[in-house]
Amino acid sequence: MEGLSHQRRLEKLCRRGGEILGLRTEVKVSWCPGCGNFGILRAFEKAAGRLVDEGIPKGRIAVASGIGCHGKISDYLRLPSFHVIHGRVPPFLTGLKLANPDLIAVGFVGDGDGLNEGVEHMIHAARRNTDIAIFLHNNSVFGLTTGQVTATSPKGAKGKSTPYGNPENPLNPCSLMLVSGATFVARAFAGKHSQLVEIMYSAIKHRGFSFVEILQPCVSFNDFWKIREEIHDVREAESVENALRLCRDKTACGIFYREEEETFEDAVHRINK
Amino acid sequence: MFDFNVCIAGAAGDGVKEAGEILAKLLSNMGYRVFVYQEYESLIRGGHNASVVRCSEKEIHSHRYYYDAMICLEDYVFEIHRKRLRGFLIHDSEFECDFEPSFSVPMLEIVKEAGMPNLYRNAAALGALCYIAGLDVGDLAKIFVAEYGDKAEADTEIASKAYEYAKENCRRVLTVLRISEGDGKVVSGSEAIALGMVRAGLKCYYAYPMTPASPILHYLAKKRFALAVQPENEIAAIMMAIGSAFAGKKSAVGTSGGGFALMTESVSLAGMAEVPVLIVLAQRSGPSTGMATFTAQEDLYFALNPAHGEFPLIVASPLTVSDAFSLSATLLNMAWQFQTPAILLTEKHLTESYESAEFDENEVKVYELDIFDSETDGIFPRYEITENGISRYAVPPAIVKANSNEHDEFGITTDDAEMATRMYAKRMRKEDLIKAEAEKLEPYVCIRNGSDTVVTWGSNYGAVVEAAEELGYSVAGIRFLRPLILPEFKGEVVCVECNYRGLLAGMVEKEIGKKVSRILRWDGRPFTPEEIREALSKGR
Numbered sequence: 057m058e059g060l061s062h063q064r065r066l067e068k069l070c071r072r073g074g075e076i077l078g079l080r081t082e083v084k085v086s087w088c089p090g091c092g093n094f095g096i097l098r099a100f101e102k103a104a105g106r107l108v109d110e111g112i113p114k115g116r117i118a119v120a121s122g123i124g125c126h127g128k129i130s131d132y133l134r135l136p137s138f139h140v141i142h143g144r145v146p147p148f149l150t151g152l153k154l155a156n157p158d159l160i161a162v163g164f165v166g167d168g169d170g171l172n173e174g175v176e177h178m179i180h181a182a183r184r185n186t187d188i189a190i191f192l193h194n195n196s197v198f199g200l201t202t203g204q205v206t207a208t209s210p211k212g213a214k215g216k217s218t219p220y221g222n223p224e225n226p227l228n229p230c231s232l233m234l235v236s237g238a239t240f241v242a243r244a245f246a247g248k249h250s251q252l253v254e255i256m257y258s259a260i261k262h263r264g265f266s267f268v269e270i271l272q273p274c275v276s277f278n279d280f281w282k283i284r285e286e287i288h289d290v291r292e293a294e295s296v297e298n299a300l301r302l303c304r305d306k307t308a309c310g311i312f313y314r315e316e317e318e319t320f321e322d323a324v325h326r327i328n329k
Numbered sequence: 330m331f332d333f334n335v336c337i338a339g340a341a342g343d344g345v346k347e348a349g350e351i352l353a354k355l356l357s358n359m360g361y362r363v364f365v366y367q368e369y370e371s372l373i374r375g376g377h378n379a380s381v382v383r384c385s386e387k388e389i390h391s392h393r394y395y396y397d398a399m400i401c402l403e404d405y406v407f408e409i410h411r412k413r414l415r416g417f418l419i420h421d422s423e424f425e426c427d428f429e430p431s432f433s434v435p436m437l438e439i440v441k442e443a444g445m446p447n448l449y450r451n452a453a454a455l456g457a458l459c460y461i462a463g464l465d466v467g468d469l470a471k472i473f474v475a476e477y478g479d480k481a482e483a484d485t486e487i488a489s490k491a492y493e494y495a496k497e498n499c500r501r502v503l504t505v506l507r508i509s510e511g512d513g514k515v516v517s518g519s520e521a522i523a524l525g526m527v528r529a530g531l532k533c534y535y536a537y538p539m540t541p542a543s544p545i546l547h548y549l550a551k552k553r554f555a556l557a558v559q560p561e562n563e564i565a566a567i568m569m570a571i572g573s574a575f576a577g578k579k580s581a582v583g584t585s586g587g588g589f590a591l592m593t594e595s596v597s598l599a600g601m602a603e604v605p606v607l608i609v610l611a612q613r614s615g616p617s618t619g620m621a622t623f624t625a626q627e628d629l630y631f632a633l634n635p636a637h638g639e640f641p642l643i644v645a646s647p648l649t650v651s652d653a654f655s656l657s658a659t660l661l662n663m664a665w666q667f668q669t670p671a672i673l674l675t676e677k678h679l680t681e682s683y684e685s686a687e688f689d690e691n692e693v694k695v696y697e698l699d700i701f702d703s704e705t706d707g708i709f710p711r712y713e714i715t716e717n718g719i720s721r722y723a724v725p726p727a728i729v730k731a732n733s734n735e736h737d738e739f740g741i742t743t744d745d746a747e748m749a750t751r752m753y754a755k756r757m758r759k760e761d762l763i764k765a766e767a768e769k770l771e772p773y774v775c776i777r778n779g780s781d782t783v784v785t786w787g788s789n790y791g792a793v794v795e796a797a798e799e800l801g802y803s804v805a806g807i808r809f810l811r812p813l814i815l816p817e818f819k820g821e822v823v824c825v826e827c828n829y830r831g832l833l834a835g836m837v838e839k840e841i842g843k844k845v846s847r848i849l850r851w852d853g854r855p856f857t858p859e860e861i862r863e864a865l866s867k868g869r
Contacts, residue, residue, distance in 0.1 A: 115704045115726025136725035139732045147565035151572025180561040
């Protein structure tokens with residue numbers, strides 16, 4: 057940093073050679089080689105890139121991430137961002153969106169982050185229909201803390217904190233969000249790029265609370281790349297009840313359910329007019 | 330000098346608080362300075378509620394221990410107050426009270442005749458008081474109308490019937506004279522805090538219900554002076570405030586000790602990411618749930634050091650209701666000026682008491698931070714390392730990156746030793762600026778009466794000032810607690826606080842290097858001038 061002017065430092069961050077990078081910074085990605093997060097990052101870049109192509113300024117796409125491997129995504133995106141604390145992405149984005157409804161609010165959360173530490177926020181953001189998109193990087197393990205079980209780890213799973221098997225039952229993130237009132241619920245696989253791009257794009261475009269569970273293999277502590285063969289698409293359900301049935305199948309991917317409803321921000325601003 | 334202290338006591342659901350407010354507004358309308366202390370239990374119906382209304386020709390910021398009059402709406406509450414009553418008693422004829430002089434008024438009968446529910450006995454009580462204390466029942470009716478509008482008719486009718494009854498059956502004990510045309514307004518500490526924040530540009534207020542901070546939320550929600558939002562818990566409240574501030578809007582949260590405990594991880598986040606947020610911490614008796622509706626000053630050290638890591642934090646406590654207006658505005662300003670969290674540390678005795686306070690809107694300047702909010706192609710150097718530690722604030726659509734991790738000048742995560750050394754120091758340098766600013770902002774209020782000084786903070790100030798003046802003590806009311814800036818003390822120092830150890834006293838001792846004596850209470854009750862006078866006299 058010493059001796060580098062801001063301008064030069066800035067260029068260093070945003071250019072490679074003579075070319076300005078797309079939505080990426082030049083920060084070196086520190087995920088493990090083969091991590092599912094690469095797929096999520098690339099897919100998001102494409103989905104957000106599409107928004108930019110549609111004329112939305114980059115600065116209007118504000119992202120937030122929690123704590124865990126997924127959280128590093130903030131550093132890698134040349135977008136306004138806040139790498140917040142564990143579990144608190146939804147309320148942060150709710151406050152952001154209330155203060156400036158013109159911003160497009162995108163949250164990246166982990167399974168430990170969003171479903172252990174901050175599960176209450178996910179439920180309340182869903183029930184309020186806050187206009188934010190939440191992408192859950194679900195690898196069913198605490199990776200950055202070197203392998204403990206999370207709220208989505210199966211019963212019996214062995215981890216550092218459960219060497220003889222996990223005594224708890226996992227929760228199904230999509231079911232939880234459906235019953236909480238999320239108006240857009242989908243599941244995708246980090247390794248199925250084009251579907252992931254489409255779903256992320258649709259989730260961001262959806263007005264209201266949108267939730268996408270992204271199955272994200274962790275090569276170091278929970279490598280489930282092999283489920284690729286089992287991933288299959290489902291068609292959007294007409295009702296929450298049917299969507300609940302669909303998402304029970306853990307390898308079913310696609311948009312389970314969506315509906316239009318007044319957003320929280322619209323309701324707050326309408327009441328306070 | 331005329332000074333009149335009335336206690337209205339009854340059960341929750343008897344309209345004790347409302348009666349206190351109405352009487353206070355009547356006395357304010359007659360040109361008096363007014364203070365109202367509200368005491369209530371954590372229950373909805375039954376139990377014991379009291380409203381102590383004091384008026385005076387001089388400036389007051391406290392009620393008195395001894396009552397010149399008492400209105401009793403339930404028989405069982407009388408014993409709680411008997412030893413304090415040194416004047417006359419008015420009670421419902423439904424029960425007997427062994428006290429002289431006392432006036433029995435058929436409040437329930439009058440209310441029943443008018444076909445109204447029991448709650449309206451408070452209007453009957455005020456009507457009777459008007460005759461016995463020589464107040465104009467017509468003026469009372471005007472206050473009812475101002476307060477309840479079209480619904481004031483029943484109150485007015487019941488009050489005048491009780492007035493007529495008292496005229497026939499009771500005697501006039503005194504005549505409270507109108508001294509001027511007052512505005513008939515009283516303001517609670519909560520309203521003052523809300524108005525102060527709004528004055529300084531508050532746009533978003535987030536709070537989870539908790540006594541004694543909730544009235545701020547209620548007031549802002551009702552008045553719609555700012556977005557007032559009740560999230561799922563206190564963690565969400567402060568994270569929403571941080572989100573709004575990140576988007577460029579002045580935001581605040583309000584809570585009490587338990588809720589603040591939940592917020593602290595995010596306070597540290599605001600310090601690290603240099604996000605301005607104002608926290609109103611209204612203390613109540615603890616530890617844990619404590620006595621939920623009673624006052625205390627036990628959270629001083631907690632407020633001064635609430636969270637992990639070191640970061641600049643501003644903590645100040647208002648002395649009176651009007652001070653609450655200016656200090657809450659000042660702290661919201663300072664949070665933005667220095668891009669760091671600030672805490673308005675107050676207590677139940679301030680947030681839920683009423684005063685006939687005036688606010689000088691012009692006295693409070695609004696600090697408008699120069700915010701960069703244009704689109705950028707590259708990342709904005711939000712955390713530029715500057716000499717004074719202040720970097721330019723930027724909000725989206727600028728590409729601005731904030732981080733809970735240690736970061737470089739662009740907000741990118743780092744664990745580089747050199748960058749960490751410099752960035753940490755940059756943040757901490759703001760403490761010097763904050764101190765310099767606090768010194769300019771009346772960090773304490775001093776009244777010179779004698780060589781020995783009574784030091785206090787928060788709402789004890791009103792009671793302390795009266796006792797100290799009578800006994801010839803100087804007074805130092807400390808407003809800024811972090812940074813702590815003290816006046817020079819010549820003689821002995823006595824510290825008055827609502828806690829067990831003497832928390833401010835401990836800090837003063839450390840600063841001045843000598844022992845400070847203490848007048849303390851931790852029973853949830855606020856100090857009165859009489860109690861402080863007695864304690865000070867014992868020390869002599």
